[in-house]
Amino acid sequence: MPDDEHRGLEASGITVRFGGVTAVDGAGLEAPPGTVTALIGPNGAGKTTFFDVVTGLRRPAGGTVHFEGADLTGRAPHERARRGIARTFQRPEVFGALTVRENVQVAAEIHAATRDVPGRTRADRWRRRRAARRQTGEAADALLERLGIAQYAQCRAGTVPAGVARLVELARALATGPRLLLLDEPSAGLPVPASRSLECLLRDLAADGLAVLLVEHDMDQVMGVCDVLYVLDSGRVIASGPPVEVRSNPRVREAYLGAARSPRSPERGTGPAASAGGRHRLLGGLGGR
Numbered sequence: 001m002p003d004d005e006h007r008g009l010e011a012s013g014i015t016v017r018f019g020g021v022t023a024v025d026g027a028g029l030e031a032p033p034g035t036v037t038a039l040i041g042p043n044g045a046g047k048t049t050f051f052d053v054v055t056g057l058r059r060p061a062g063g064t065v066h067f068e069g070a071d072l073t074g075r076a077p078h079e080r081a082r083r084g085i086a087r088t089f090q091r092p093e094v095f096g097a098l099t100v101r102e103n104v105q106v107a108a109e110i111h112a113a114t115r116d117v118p119g120r121t122r123a124d125r126w127r128r129r130r131a132a133r134r135q136t137g138e139a140a141d142a143l144l145e146r147l148g149i150a151q152y153a154q155c156r157a158g159t160v161p162a163g164v165a166r167l168v169e170l171a172r173a174l175a176t177g178p179r180l181l182l183l184d185e186p187s188a189g190l191p192v193p194a195s196r197s198l199e200c201l202l203r204d205l206a207a208d209g210l211a212v213l214l215v216e217h218d219m220d221q222v223m224g225v226c227d228v229l230y231v232l233d234s235g236r237v238i239a240s241g242p243p244v245e246v247r248s249n250p251r252v253r254e255a256y257l258g259a260a261r262s263p264r265s266p267e268r269g270t271g272p273a274a275s276a277g278g279r280h281r282l283l284g285g286l287g288g289r
């Protein structure tokens with residue numbers, strides 16, 4: 001049994017229901033530090049809902065979430081964030097009126113404030129605040145540089161292209177110094193070269209010791225970047241393991257091929273997200289290599 005800090009995320013038996021729809025149906029996965037773990041599945045499979053449970057935004061009807069050995073089931077999102085869990089959203093959520101740099105610096109400042117040691121005198125406090133501001137500004141600049149979006153630093157975040165906003169959100173997540181990073185379709189809207197750079201960045205983050213959990217639709221990108229792949233279908237994990245094995249798993253192929261042949265059952269995935277388009281996009285990826 002590894003030390004607690006080497007256990008990363010362990011989620012098991014997660015179940016979420018929306019009225020009569022079971023969005024996540026007893027799903028579980030592990031995302032250990034130092035690895036990129038990917039979660040794929042067609043539109044409406046329950047991927048984002050699963051992330052919502054891990055980050056505490058949604059309370060599951062069943063199941064548990066452990067991180068570094070601690071039981072976080074039922075804990076508030078801010079407590080999970082304090083323990084080192086950060087995420088990006090499927091639709092980027094940035095402060096549109098702030099500049100790109102300010103967006104990242106604010107996150108770095110909030111993170112720094114959680115570790116702040118108050119000064120004894122007023123002058124001392126002022127000096128510390130100035131030094132902290134300089135450090136968080138430098139940290140923000142370094143992150144913007146690392147993500148290749150330094151040229152947007154002074155642009156209002158509400159005005160940058162969607163792909164850039166995604167990277168701003170990622171920079172903000174990284175500014176909190178996470179140990180578990182959840183990314184919900186981070187490459188959507190990115191041109192191919194930026195998407196490849198992101199792939200390298202995720203490998204680097206894993207090499208730094210982060211546990212990275214990635215939801216993607218682009219199967220080829222997932223194949224290139226992840227160590228372990230989980231496939232979610234109708235809220236259930238139907239396969240997991242090294243990507244090459246999962247890709248050739250007959251159950252996975254049948255799930256996608258079967259889904260492409262017959263429409264989704266009426267009681268599940270009736271929302272706008274549950275189009276056959278997602279399945280075809282995944283199918284293309286599955287057949288790609």
Ligand SMILES: Nc1ncnc2c1ncn2[C@@H]1O[C@H](COP(=O)(O)OP(=O)(O)OP(=O)(O)O)[C@@H](O)[C@H]1O
Pocket residue numbers: 018021022023041042043044045046047048049050090268269270271272273274278
């Ligand atoms: N707030 C909600 N209220 C009711 N049903 C919901 C809600 N959020 C999600 N669902 C339903 O739960 C199921 C899972 O949705 P979810 O968004 O988690 O899927 P997903 O795998 O992230 O899909 P996508 O690939 O389109 O992002 C879908 O059937 C969806 O319509």
Ligand SMILES: [Mg+2]
Pocket residue numbers: 047048049090184
């Ligand atoms: Mg989603």
